[in-house]
Amino acid sequence: MSELVPSDLNAPPTDAERARARKRFDHLCKRGTDFLGTDYAILGGAMSWVSERTLVSAISNAGGFGVIACGAMQPERLAEEIAATRALTDRPFGVNLITMHPQLNELVDVCLQAGVGHIVLAGGIPPGAAIKAAKDGGAKVVAFAPALVLAKRLIKMGVDALVIEGAEAGGHVGPVSLTVLAQEILPHIDQVPVFVAGGLGRGDALLSYLELGASGGQLGTRFAAATESIAHEKFKNAFVRSNARDAITSIQLDERFPVIPVRGLVNEGSRRFIAHQAEVINRFQSGELTREEAQLDIEHFWAGALRRAVIDGDIENGSVMAGQSVGMVKAVQPVAEIISDLVEQAVTALVRQQRRMDCNG
Known part of the structure; x- marks a missing residue:
C-alpha cells in the first residue's frame, strides 16, 4: 500500500x-x-429582473441552460422576451412560469408557439392541465419538489424532471437544507432527472450531488453577479463584499401574521421590516386595523423592493x-468563466479522489 502524500x-x-x-x-x-440538450448540466436559476435575455443567452451560449424568469409578465411581454433571447442564442433555454399566475394557460401557449423546449413550473404544485398542455405541445416540464412525497406525486402527474432546492437558496425558500433534501429524495427517485439547487457555489460540491444520483445543478447567486447580468453594479458589488452569514431569511414577529421566508442580504430595509411588523401588530391589537388589513400592510412593505435593488441599485x-x-x-466574472471554474473544480476533485484511491489501493 502506498503512503498518502498530501503534496x-x-x-x-x-x-x-x-x-x-x-x-x-x-x-x-x-x-x-x-x-437539457447542453454541454453542461448547469441551469441558471430563474431570478426576477435578473434572468432576462442577456443573462439567459449568456448562460446558454457558455454551454449551460439559461432560464427566463417570467414572473408577473403578461403573455405579450413574455413573447417579446423569448424572441429577444432567441435572437442572442441558438442554444437551448427554458422559461420559468409561476403556477399562481392568473394567465398561466396563456403563458404556456406563448412558450409552445415560440418553440420553447422546456417549461419550468414553480411557486406551488402545478395544475395537471398545465402539465398536460405543455407536454401535448411538445415541451418538457420541470417542477420543484420540496419533499419526497411531492416528488412522487409530480412524477405521476407527468413532469419530465425535478428540481430540489434547499433553504440555502436566495429568494423564496423552503425550510429544509439541500443536504437533507438530497438524502431524502435522490436515493428514491430514478424515473426522471433530478437537479439540485440551493447554496451551490463550487463544482466540487456539485460533483458530490452528482455522485449521489443528481443529474445536474442549478445556480442563481453566482450568475446574478456575473458580468452579463443586468443587475446594478452596486447590487453585484454587495455580493462580492458579503459572506454566507449576511444572507438570512426574512424574520416573522407574530405567527398570526405569516411572513413568506425570503433569503437576502441584511440591510436597512430588512431591519425596518422588523420595526414595521411591530408597528402594524400594535395597530391591530389596538383595534385600528383588522387582521386582513394588518396582513396586507405587512405584505405591502416589500412591494417593488426587488426592482429597486436590482435595477436602481438601492441596496x-x-x-x-x-x-x-x-x-x-x-x-x-463572465458567465463562461464561472462555468469553466465550476467544471475545473469538479475535474480537480475527481483527480484527487482517484489519487486517494490509488494511494490506498
Whole structure:
C-alpha cells in the first residue's frame, strides 16, 4: 500500500488525469445534458429582473441552460422576451412560469408557439392541465419538489424532471437544507432527472450531488453577479463584499401574521421590516386595523423592493435577494468563466479522489 502524500494529492492534474476525470464528470452529467440538450448540466436559476435575455443567452451560449424568469409578465411581454433571447442564442433555454399566475394557460401557449423546449413550473404544485398542455405541445416540464412525497406525486402527474432546492437558496425558500433534501429524495427517485439547487457555489460540491444520483445543478447567486447580468453594479458589488452569514431569511414577529421566508442580504430595509411588523401588530391589537388589513400592510412593505435593488441599485432599502453561496462570489466574472471554474473544480476533485484511491489501493 502506498503512503498518502498530501503534496502529491494536491499537485496540479496532469493532462492524462484531467482527461480521465473529465470523461467521468461528463458521464455523471450525461442524463442531465441529454435532457437539457447542453454541454453542461448547469441551469441558471430563474431570478426576477435578473434572468432576462442577456443573462439567459449568456448562460446558454457558455454551454449551460439559461432560464427566463417570467414572473408577473403578461403573455405579450413574455413573447417579446423569448424572441429577444432567441435572437442572442441558438442554444437551448427554458422559461420559468409561476403556477399562481392568473394567465398561466396563456403563458404556456406563448412558450409552445415560440418553440420553447422546456417549461419550468414553480411557486406551488402545478395544475395537471398545465402539465398536460405543455407536454401535448411538445415541451418538457420541470417542477420543484420540496419533499419526497411531492416528488412522487409530480412524477405521476407527468413532469419530465425535478428540481430540489434547499433553504440555502436566495429568494423564496423552503425550510429544509439541500443536504437533507438530497438524502431524502435522490436515493428514491430514478424515473426522471433530478437537479439540485440551493447554496451551490463550487463544482466540487456539485460533483458530490452528482455522485449521489443528481443529474445536474442549478445556480442563481453566482450568475446574478456575473458580468452579463443586468443587475446594478452596486447590487453585484454587495455580493462580492458579503459572506454566507449576511444572507438570512426574512424574520416573522407574530405567527398570526405569516411572513413568506425570503433569503437576502441584511440591510436597512430588512431591519425596518422588523420595526414595521411591530408597528402594524400594535395597530391591530389596538383595534385600528383588522387582521386582513394588518396582513396586507405587512405584505405591502416589500412591494417593488426587488426592482429597486436590482435595477436602481438601492441596496440599502431594496430587497437584495441572495443565497448563502454569496460568500463564494469573490469577483464579478463572465458567465463562461464561472462555468469553466465550476467544471475545473469538479475535474480537480475527481483527480484527487482517484489519487486517494490509488494511494490506498
